[in-house]
Amino acid sequence: MELRHLQYFIAVAQERHFTRAAARAGIQQPPLSLQIRQLEAELGGPLFVRLPRDVVLTELGEAFLPEARQILERVARTKRRMQQISRGEAGHIRIGFAGATYFEPRIPAWIRDYRAGYPDVQLHPQQSNTASLLTALAEDAVDAAFIRTPFEVPEGIVSLLVADEPMVLVLPLGHPMCVRERVPLAALAQDEFILLPREISPALYDRTIAACEAAGFRPKLGQEAPQITSIVPMVAAGFGVSLVPVSVSQIRTPGMGFWPIDAPADEMPLAPISLAYRADHGSAALDRFIAMKPASPADADGEPGAMAGART
Known part of the structure; x- marks a missing residue:
């Protein structure tokens, strides 16, 4: 059974006439009749009663018509879906x-x-x-x-x-540098830094170490944070200070704050x-x-x- 068999069958069922159905399907009447006979042989019985002026569906034809329509509709839906996926419009x-x-x-x-x-x-x-x-x-x-x-x-x-995010400092509110509008990294040389483990975020880890070394000191490493969003509450809890991308400043916890780094623009650490x-x-x-x-x-x-x- 092929899709064209279903299309030809539906055309005959709707037109109730082989010649009109052939014209609608764009083929000659004899080949269409042959296709219908092949379909009937495959299904095991006649689909139409041939009358002098038209045709009518048999019981088998009546049962097969909605099935044939559903098959063609599903094929059409599948084709449209696959075309959408191939164009990047679905998936x-x-x-x-x-x-x-x-x-x-x-x-x-x-x-x-x-x-x-x-x-x-x-x-x-x-x-x-x-x-x-x-x-x-x-x-x-x-x-x-x-x-x-x-x-x-x-x-x-x-x-x-x-994006190339600038980094900012996270300080507990009791820190001496809280009175500053901008904080030089060198002022934090004695503080413990809260960092992510290097194995899970090598970029942020290395950028923080490099920024501190550029400011003239090797940072003291304190408690590691399991994830970047944990740094903010850990600073608020007094575990130390940190350096984070500026977008993290959307996270707010009582007892801490974010400060820009006091450094020339070309020396600003980026994330x-x-x-x-x-x-x-x-x-x-x-x-x-x-x-x-x-x-x-x-x-x-x-x-x-x-x-x-x-x-x-």
Whole structure:
């Protein structure tokens, strides 16, 4: 049984006439009659009663007509769905978020705009850390991931810079530097720094160490934070101070605050975010997502001075 058999059968059933059905189907009447006879032989009985001027459905034909229509409708739906997927207008994307990358304003705006433009693409968010997400990408467990960079790029992984966030200081409110509007890193040489373990976020770890060394000291490492969002309450609890991307300042806990670093603009430590994905991903939906990336990382960079006075 082929789809054309169903199409020809439905045409005859609707026209109640072989010649008119053949004209509607765009073939000659004898080949159409042959196709109907082949279908009847396959189904085991006649589908039509042939009358002098028209035809009528047999009991078998009456039973088969809704089935034939459902089959063709399902085929048409499947074809439309597959065409949407091939154009990137439907499907799914598994997106990973490392640390607090979702706090960077352009990332939720990017996702919101994409969902509005492609509502038939399902987005499946997954939260983890940069190291785990790179492994997940390599193992095809996620399709794309917002990660903290730089990192050692695994073979076959492409990264696209999204934002270059300035970093800010997190201090407990009783700290002597709280009276300052901007705080030099060198003033924190005697404080313990709360960092993420390097194995889960090498970029933030290395950027913090490098920033402190550039300020003339090697930071004293205190209690490690299990995730970046844990740093804020740990500072408030008195475990130490820290350096975080400016977007993390959206997290507020009593007893702590955020201060901009007192340093020249060209010496300001940055926390880049990149979108990483497999070069051979083969997803038209992901291609469309990538194409909607905000135009320039500089467009979303916050002004560090805007953090002055951010206290809780």
